Amino acid sequence: MCVFTHITAGAIIGVYSPNPAAAAALGLGSHVVLDVLPHHDIDNVAVEISLAVAVVVALALGGAITATVIVGMIFAILPDLENLLWKLGKIPENKKFFPGHRGIISHGRVLDSSNLIIQFVFAIFTVSYLLWRR
Numbered sequence: 001m002c003v004f005t006h007i008t009a010g011a012i013i014g015v016y017s018p019n020p021a022a023a024a025a026l027g028l029g030s031h032v033v034l035d036v037l038p039h040h041d042i043d044n045v046a047v048e049i050s051l052a053v054a055v056v057v058a059l060a061l062g063g064a065i066t067a068t069v070i071v072g073m074i075f076a077i078l079p080d081l082e083n084l085l086w087k088l089g090k091i092p093e094n095k096k097f098f099p100g101h102r103g104i105i106s107h108g109r110v111l112d113s114s115n116l117i118i119q120f121v122f123a124i125f126t127v128s129y130l131l132w133r134r
């Protein structure tokens with residue numbers, strides 16, 4: 001799943017987590033669930049990072065950032081750090097660690113770019129909700 005989708009999921013998980021440990025565990029778990037679903041990934045690292053930063057900036061400017069939201073977001077995207085390092089040529093594919101990236105947990109079927117509409121709608125709806133409810 002795209003990084004902006006993972007980070008948005010981590011934010012809403014963080015809002016409803018009772019403590020940072022729960023936000024971390026659920027954020028990490030959300031990464032597995034979202035990667036198992038059929039989806040389209042953006043290959044351009046700069047676009048991926050820009051969209052994720054846009055989510056964080058929107059939440060920060062709207063005052064929707066809390067400790068558990070930060071922890072949820074970090075752990076929701078943490079596994080994709082190895083994907084970033086792989087895309088940048090810093091590690092080979094066989095050095096990936098996360099089960100969803102190694103093939104131990106099967107990755108969702110690759111969809112065409114029209115799937116991005118669903119991911120954008122999810123992110124916009126979720127960020128709007130988080131800004132509205134604060």
Ligand SMILES: [Zn+2]
Binds near residue numbers: 031101
């Ligand atoms: Zn991933």
